[in-house]
Amino acid sequence: MQESTTLKQLLAEPQSVEELNIPQSIVIDLILKLLFNEGNVALSRFVEVLKISSRIIDSILLWMQKEHLVEVTKAGSELGRLGYVYSHTDAGQLRARDALERSQYIGPVPVSINDYQRGIELQTKQKRTVSAEQVKYALNDLVLPESFHRRIGPAINSGSSLFLYGPPGNGKTTVAETIGKLISGTDPIWIPYALTAGGYIIQIHDRLVHKPVAHETKRNTELGRIDQRWGLFNRPSVMVGGELKMEALDLRYDQVGKFYEAPLQLKANGGMFLIDDFGRQQIRPSDLLNRWIVPLEDEVDFLRLHSGQTIVIPFRMLIVFSTNLDPMELVDDAFLRRIQMKVEVASPDEKIYYQIFVNECKRFNVPFDRNSFLHLIHSWYKQENRTLQAVHPRDLIRTVVSLCEYDKVTPQLSPSLIDDACHLYFVARTQNKIPKLMETSA
Numbered sequence: 001m002q003e004s005t006t007l008k009q010l011l012a013e014p015q016s017v018e019e020l021n022i023p024q025s026i027v028i029d030l031i032l033k034l035l036f037n038e039g040n041v042a043l044s045r046f047v048e049v050l051k052i053s054s055r056i057i058d059s060i061l062l063w064m065q066k067e068h069l070v071e072v073t074k075a076g077s078e079l080g081r082l083g084y085v086y087s088h089t090d091a092g093q094l095r096a097r098d099a100l101e102r103s104q105y106i107g108p109v110p111v112s113i114n115d116y117q118r119g120i121e122l123q124t125k126q127k128r129t130v131s132a133e134q135v136k137y138a139l140n141d142l143v144l145p146e147s148f149h150r151r152i153g154p155a156i157n158s159g160s161s162l163f164l165y166g167p168p169g170n171g172k173t174t175v176a177e178t179i180g181k182l183i184s185g186t187d188p189i190w191i192p193y194a195l196t197a198g199g200y201i202i203q204i205h206d207r208l209v210h211k212p213v214a215h216e217t218k219r220n221t222e223l224g225r226i227d228q229r230w231g232l233f234n235r236p237s238v239m240v241g242g243e244l245k246m247e248a249l250d251l252r253y254d255q256v257g258k259f260y261e262a263p264l265q266l267k268a269n270g271g272m273f274l275i276d277d278f279g280r281q282q283i284r285p286s287d288l289l290n291r292w293i294v295p296l297e298d299e300v301d302f303l304r305l306h307s308g309q310t311i312v313i314p315f316r317m318l319i320v321f322s323t324n325l326d327p328m329e330l331v332d333d334a335f336l337r338r339i340q341m342k343v344e345v346a347s348p349d350e351k352i353y354y355q356i357f358v359n360e361c362k363r364f365n366v367p368f369d370r371n372s373f374l375h376l377i378h379s380w381y382k383q384e385n386r387t388l389q390a391v392h393p394r395d396l397i398r399t400v401v402s403l404c405e406y407d408k409v410t411p412q413l414s415p416s417l418i419d420d421a422c423h424l425y426f427v428a429r430t431q432n433k434i435p436k437l438m439e440t441s442a
Helices: 024-038 043-048 054-066 090-100 113-124 130-138 149-158 174-184 287-296 331-337 348-364 370-382 392-406 415-425
Strands: 070-076 078-086 163-164 187-190 195-197 200-203 230-233 237-241 274-275 300-304 310-314 320-323 339-342
Touching: 024 043, 024 054, 024 078, 024 090, 024 230, 043 054, 043 078, 054 070, 054 078, 054 300, 078 090, 113 187, 113 195, 113 310, 149 163, 149 174, 149 320, 149 339, 163 174, 174 274, 174 320, 274 287, 287 300, 287 331, 348 370, 348 392, 370 415, 392 415
Parallel strands: 163 320, 163 339, 237 274, 274 320
Antiparallel strands: 070 078, 187 230, 195 200, 300 310
8 A cells, every 4th residue: 555545445345356365365265264154155145254245345355266175056147246146176175185284264354464554544543622622621520620520631632642540449441431431432443354464364353352333345435436445443442350361462362263362462453452450460560561562662562473573563642551559669761761751649638528429429329428438538538547548438428328228228428337337348557456356286
């Protein structure tokens, strides 16, 4: 593709095998494997699975007929060749077994790595334009400092990286998820179902990540007839936590299926990738940061096939790191410089905590009681030297409701119920408050 290629040209429906920009042998293998799996296959079924035009499939099937790889088992009288149903010949079945030995992938015809690179670049070169009103509305359910949206909005629009830090239980994950929803709500993105590189297929599409956007299947008002190998999706949002391993950031080769699954950052391209609980992964923070220093700097990532070939893919997503650990103990200055925005999600002050508490009372339909609230602040925070956390009101009110339901009384607040809920919720601070288990002899 030339540098001047537009998105309309890139996504135009191919009219010939040559315009697919991939080897014809890949399409032939997919046809053979589908026939092997399903036996008799109509031309419309080939179109449905492979997502290329009937014209291209028909031309390949005609060639395969001449090579005695397929035969017509049923001919439609009204539709001509479009109504034909095909099956293997003996020679075709042998070729299908060979194709399945190479790869068991059966699905949409892949696009070339070059076309994918250009498609992502074209759709991410413009900065997002999420407005202050949109950010404030998205954060409306959270009680945050009044100007907090001004810390988040610029990070979303810059589209590169964001570091959320602060004590646990104050909404970092909720803020990050809100950012993901905001990004998903911007203009949708065209993403191919699969790629091909070095003779291998890389499956990108993930039902859990890529949410389709309703549109006219074959024709787009702005772009015309669309290459069906590309789907229109909401901007993807990938979230991982402590389960993240380094292997998830590299191409994952299926030894049985003999094709690759895209790494998480490839699935997140054009959207957001959240690493929650950063620093608690099964890999060292330094290893993860070293893996991404170049992508964050140059907006490209390098992936290696098991054949040794390296492919270059765009790294165009908002990377969000969220942690309740001390950032200065997790990362060095060199890495922090590469993260454009650092936002502290701090513990609430008493005023914000009060607002959260009142809101939670309304949500759980529990009448607010000022004396009970003051008792909570004095006895369980000030006397205990305990830090206010934004998550506490929700959990404490929920516990109060559970206590009232157990006692078969209407949910309400009182100092004694607050005490009961806090005894259940908070961990005793001194060892002598917890009875030791009795030692038993063998």
